[in-house]
Amino acid sequence: MYRSWMPSFLRPDFTWPRPMQSTICEVTPKLPHVPGKIKRRACGIFHEVLYRLSGWYCSWCDIPFDANIVQLPFGLVLKWTDRTSIEEAVAMHMARAAGMPVPKVLTCGEHPYAPFNRVFSILMTRLPGIALENSDDLLHVELEDPWLSELKKCVTSMRTWSSPHAQRICSVLGTSLRSTRVPNHIMGPFTDEEELHDYLLSPASGHGFNTTADYNQALAQATKIRKYSHEITFTHGDFKAHNILVGDDGHLSAFLDWESAGWYPEYWDFTTASRYGKNSWWAQVALWVGGERYDDELACDIALNSLTVDSYIAF
Structure with missing residues (x-):
């Protein structure tokens, strides 16, 4: 159970809805700008801080900690697996730009020295639904x-x-x-x-x-x-x-x-x-x-x- 006094935007069920658009683009969306290596590495350091924060946050909210789909306050999720890549972030951007209900990519992080091939992470919005x-x-x-x-x-x-x-x-x-x-x-x-x-x-x-x-x-x-x-x-x-x-x-x-x-x-x-x-x-x-x-x-x-x-x- 979440703490009764906890503001809604801090709860792990807080989301940023992306309603299904009435029209989905039938022309190939433009590729987004891909951030450079220095920016990706800086965001990677930021994501590592968020990863540690999530352990405390999940304990505080009494929810399981997931090392791959990292839960955060403010309706955010950090995806950090051995399959996450810059290509996934670009594909998400294209699908969302076309009008599909896809999470918004906020930042992409690079982790060149991470173990188990977990070298890339994506900070994104959490969407509602079952x-x-x-x-x-x-x-x-x-x-x-x-x-x-x-x-x-x-x-x-x-x-x-x-x-x-x-x-x-x-x-x-x-x-x-x-x-x-x-x-x-x-x-x-x-x-x-x-x-x-x-x-x-x-x-x-x-x-x-x-x-x-x-x-x-x-x-x-x-x-x-x-x-x-x-x-x-x-x-x-x-x-x-x-x-x-x-x-x-x-x-x-x-x-x-x-x-x-x-x-x-x-x-x-x-x-x-x-x-x-x-x-x-x-x-x-x-x-x-x-x-x-x-x-x-x-x-x-x-x-x-x-x-x-x-x-x-x-x-």
């Missing part, structure tokens, strides 16, 4: 509006953006992509889709199969992905239920965790959402917002997962 959860329930579209239609508007709009990197598969800055779907959780950049598929298929192994025939069947299915040609579109990269917050009014209140965002083949978000549960509630959401076109790609992706999961699941 995170969605996946389940085995059926999706009833009429019961999920308005947030479901608003999510579809976000996904559809950002898929119309034109990449400044031509057919390259890369982050918003043209650099490597971060994804939990690959070894070491980092890949690329790739010059084209063929190079991406070469990389994804390279760790294929028969380790998890009972027979050689089963392995060959899965490999044949996975390699069918090479037959299809796709547009390269702006992609969230980690399109999961827990990254979507819905407010008490039923509206989409936050679209979170842009650490994997970048330019991918158009199917990537939808197969990411469905590969571990094709008939789950969240997979039905992915189908409704645009994934119904990618059944063939999903079959390839599921086969690919069975061939390569040993290469990244331990990381």
Whole structure:
């Protein structure tokens, strides 16, 4: 329980709402100015002070301390993980500039000597809402509006953006992509889709199969992905239920965790959402917002997962 006399702006449930905009930009937002290394290092020192402050703050408010998503007063959150990057901050800025309900990036910090590869942090605003959860329930579209239609508007709009990197598969800055779907959780950049598929298929192994025939069947299915040609579109990269917050009014209140965002083949978000549960509630959401076109790609992706999961699941 929070202390009764505590001002609302000091409480850990204080937020800075970013209402869903009526129109989401369908033209690629301009890249923001990226702060220089000296400024990022200075902000990193400031973030380290906030990190220590959060331990005291969480104890004072009687809430758990989270070393990755660091809770602060005044409606602020410090994200500091081994996956946080300048690319994530830029992607968040672009999505927010387009009109999506995304936290506002305040400062970016660099930590060159931090352990466990926690070399970057982002100070941002906290948004309201409750995170969605996946389940085995059926999706009833009429019961999920308005947030479901608003999510579809976000996904559809950002898929119309034109990449400044031509057919390259890369982050918003043209650099490597971060994804939990690959070894070491980092890949690329790739010059084209063929190079991406070469990389994804390279760790294929028969380790998890009972027979050689089963392995060959899965490999044949996975390699069918090479037959299809796709547009390269702006992609969230980690399109999961827990990254979507819905407010008490039923509206989409936050679209979170842009650490994997970048330019991918158009199917990537939808197969990411469905590969571990094709008939789950969240997979039905992915189908409704645009994934119904990618059944063939999903079959390839599921086969690919069975061939390569040993290469990244331990990381």
